[in-house]
Amino acid sequence: MKHGDLDSSLLRPDKKLDIHMAVDGADMSCTACHTTVNHRISGRYYTEPAPAKRELALPKDDGNRLACESCHGTRPHRKTAKLNDHADTVACQTCHIPHFARGGVPTKMWWDWSTAGRFAADGKMIVEKDERGMVTYHTMKGGMAWEEHVAPVYAWYDGRMSYVDLADTIDPATVVELNRPGGAYGDGSARIFPFKYYTGRQVYDAGDNQLVIPKLFGPKGSGAFWGGYDWQRAVEVGMAEAEEKFSGRIGFVDTAMYWPITHMVAPAQDALDCDACHAKEGRLAQLTGFYLPGRDRSPLVDRIGWLVVLATVIGVLIHGGGRWYAARRRGRR
Amino acid sequence: MNGHKLKMYARFERFWHWLQALLIIVLLYTGFVLHGTLPLMPFGAAHEVHLTAGIALLVLTAFAVFWHATTGQWRQYVPTAAGFPRVVRHYLVGIFRGEPHPFHKVPEAKLNPLQRLAYLSLKVALLPLVLVTGALLYGAPWLQARGFAVPFGGTAILHTAAAFAMLAFLIIHSYLTTTGGTVWSYTKAMITGWEEVDH
Numbered sequence: 001m002k003h004g005d006l007d008s009s010l011l012r013p014d015k016k017l018d019i020h021m022a023v024d025g026a027d028m029s030c031t032a033c034h035t036t037v038n039h040r041i042s043g044r045y046y047t048e049p050a051p052a053k054r055e056l057a058l059p060k061d062d063g064n065r066l067a068c069e070s071c072h073g074t075r076p077h078r079k080t081a082k083l084n085d086h087a088d089t090v091a092c093q094t095c096h097i098p099h100f101a102r103g104g105v106p107t108k109m110w111w112d113w114s115t116a117g118r119f120a121a122d123g124k125m126i127v128e129k130d131e132r133g134m135v136t137y138h139t140m141k142g143g144m145a146w147e148e149h150v151a152p153v154y155a156w157y158d159g160r161m162s163y164v165d166l167a168d169t170i171d172p173a174t175v176v177e178l179n180r181p182g183g184a185y186g187d188g189s190a191r192i193f194p195f196k197y198y199t200g201r202q203v204y205d206a207g208d209n210q211l212v213i214p215k216l217f218g219p220k221g222s223g224a225f226w227g228g229y230d231w232q233r234a235v236e237v238g239m240a241e242a243e244e245k246f247s248g249r250i251g252f253v254d255t256a257m258y259w260p261i262t263h264m265v266a267p268a269q270d271a272l273d274c275d276a277c278h279a280k281e282g283r284l285a286q287l288t289g290f291y292l293p294g295r296d297r298s299p300l301v302d303r304i305g306w307l308v309v310l311a312t313v314i315g316v317l318i319h320g321g322g323r324w325y326a327a328r329r330r331g332r333r
Numbered sequence: 334m335n336g337h338k339l340k341m342y343a344r345f346e347r348f349w350h351w352l353q354a355l356l357i358i359v360l361l362y363t364g365f366v367l368h369g370t371l372p373l374m375p376f377g378a379a380h381e382v383h384l385t386a387g388i389a390l391l392v393l394t395a396f397a398v399f400w401h402a403t404t405g406q407w408r409q410y411v412p413t414a415a416g417f418p419r420v421v422r423h424y425l426v427g428i429f430r431g432e433p434h435p436f437h438k439v440p441e442a443k444l445n446p447l448q449r450l451a452y453l454s455l456k457v458a459l460l461p462l463v464l465v466t467g468a469l470l471y472g473a474p475w476l477q478a479r480g481f482a483v484p485f486g487g488t489a490i491l492h493t494a495a496a497f498a499m500l501a502f503l504i505i506h507s508y509l510t511t512t513g514g515t516v517w518s519y520t521k522a523m524i525t526g527w528e529e530v531d532h
Contacts, residue, residue: 082380085474274376280369291486294369294376298490305497312501316508319424323512326429 004150004196005263009103017103019265033066068092091157091191095272096265099149100196103264106134106146111200114252116142117229140226142201152194152261154284158183161258166244169209175199175254178211185290192287196259203231205239207247214238341440341528346406349397350523356390357499359383364496387467394464409444410453417446428512438530451502459498466492 015022020032069092077083083095101107118139120126125139134146160182170176183190205212214231215238218224223237232250239246277284278294285295342350359382365371366379401407419435424447427435436445444452466488469476473483513519514529522528 080377088478274380278367278369278376291489293367293489296486296489297368297493301490301494301497305494305500308497308501309504312504316504320508320511322429327431330431 003259003261003263004100004107005097005261007101007103007105007107009105010263013103013264015267016270017264017266019267035066068096089185089191090277091193093260093262093265094152094154094192094194096268097152097194097261097263098266098270098272098276099151100194100261100264101148101150102266104148106132106148107150107196108144109147109150109196109198110143110145111141111198112143113203114142114201116140116225117231119229139229150196151283153197153258154192154194154287155181155258156183156185156187156190156287157181157193157195157260158187158190164211166211166213168211170204170211170253172204172206172209172251172253175256176204176211178255178257181258181260185287192284194261196261198257198259200255200257201252202255203235203250204253205235205247205249206251207249208245212239212246212250213242213244215241337530338527339438339440339530340526341438341443341522342526343404344526345400347523347526349393349400352393353390353397356386356393357503359386360390361496361500361503364493368493384471387464387471391464391468394460409442410449410456412449412453413446415446420445420447424512438528455502459495459502463492463495463499466495 010018010021012023013021015025020026020028021030072092074087075084086095115137116139118126118137126137127135127139128137130136130146132146135141135144136146137143158181161179162182163179164170164176181193181195203212203214204210212235214234215222215224216226216234218227218237220227222228223230223233225231225234228234235246235250236248272283275294276282278292280295282295284292362371363374363379363383363386366374367376367383416436423432423435434445438445469483469488470485470492473485473488476483510519510523511517513522518529
């Protein structure tokens with residue numbers, strides 16, 4: 001639910017939802033990809049990329065099968081060969097997971113802690129739900145928004161994530177991105193990857209412009225948020241317990257996180273079409289710094305080009321009109 | 334006009350002309366779809382047609398170069414200053430007065446000085462520019478995989494600029510085909526090969 005590409009719908013998925021784990025298809029289990037080598041389950045280790053190298057592990061199978069390429073190779077497309085040329089710049093997941101949370105289980109896209117702690121007039125906790133039964137407000141947690149069938153956002157990603165930590169200074173005037181996918185266009189290892197862009201609003205140290213650790217659990221009187229519903233106290237106590245400094249002034253800041261999307265691979269015919277990216281307002285509209293056919297152009301060359309074409313059309317019309325008019329006058333004479 | 338007919342265009346020349354015309358129109362259309370200017374066609378289909386037509390134009394051009402070289406017809410395009418001002422004057426003045434064209438077309442020299450200059454520029458500058466930039470765009474992933482840096486954006490912009498020039502050429506060229514004895518006489522000559530001349 002948090003991930004958006006991993007939820008209970010994947011227990012018994014059909015082919016539309018997940019081509020690999022579909023019960024009416026290959027019916028692969030998690031461990032078909034998450035193989036274990038020496039008790040290290042394949043996956044992402046902290047800040048290191050999960051699939052270390054993009055290469056074909058089969059037939060010389062070393063048991064480490066995490067990357068799509070380990071089973072499919074780097075040139076899996078026979079019908080549309082051009083797609084294979086994208087392998088170095090666009091991750092398989094980008095095209096093959098056009099939407100996440102497709103299995104009927106909504107995913108949480110927004111979590112606003114700042115409104116937590118409101119009580120009804122009779123002193124009871126407030127719990128509000130939407131028509132799907134998803135909680136949209138809870139006294140303990142604040143406001144939440146849920147979505148289904150979400151188009152990911154895209155970023156260059158080399159498998160490494162960097163995180164903002166407590167010592168970092170943040171800019172509360174902007175949306176603070178708590179993590180950032182590493183890599184950039186043309187660095188040789190980053191590819192365009194799909195993410196769930198998870199936003200929220202949380203408490204921070206407004207004096208020092210830093211993130212904080214509020215104390216959440218604890219009995220009444222301990223200062224814990226769920227004991228007294230006082231953010232100021234919860235931050236004071238939480239930071240003291242963590243032995244971190246706190247200026248004494250709190251505020252609320254908008255935040256965002258990138259969650260990589262890698263499950264819920266759709267059947268091939270549902271993959272992204274060329275026009276999804278190669279268009280002005282396409283899915284990659286935010287990713288700049290490289291020339292994308294169909295999206296990018298030189299406005300100067302286009303302007304001059306159309307002016308020249310327009311001028312030739314007008315010139316031809318004037319010349320042709322002149323000939324026609326002159327011929328008519330000659331005919332009359 | 335009491336002229337007679339001359340065989341002006343050989344079979345290969347006519348085939349080359351019309352296939353080239355068709356390919357250039359298809360390339361212009363699909364090219365502007367790929368450029369994001371024209372609608373009515375998905376990017377993928379436009380890309381496929383554009384590639385096929387581009388490769389066909391490259392092959393056709395290779396045949397045309399071979400034909401011109403072996404038949405000596407390339408001499409038709411050698412520029413000349415003789416009569417140049419008179420031809421220019423004809424299109425600016427004489428044509429409106431109903432004067433006959435000052436240039437007398439014969440199969441051995443069928444291009445007037447203005448045409449020689451225009452077609453020579455087309456054939457040694459514009460066409461090679463589109464073909465070479467197009468081939469570079471096509472080969473970019475292959476070249477990049479082998480460590481050659483291809484400035485894709487710059488090449489694409491150059492390719493676009495050449496396409497605009499090609500479109501302008503196409504408009505002027507199509508218009509000038511109407512300046513013969515009748516509106517269709519030049520077009521008919523390019524189809525049948527036979528042209529009515531007044532000398």
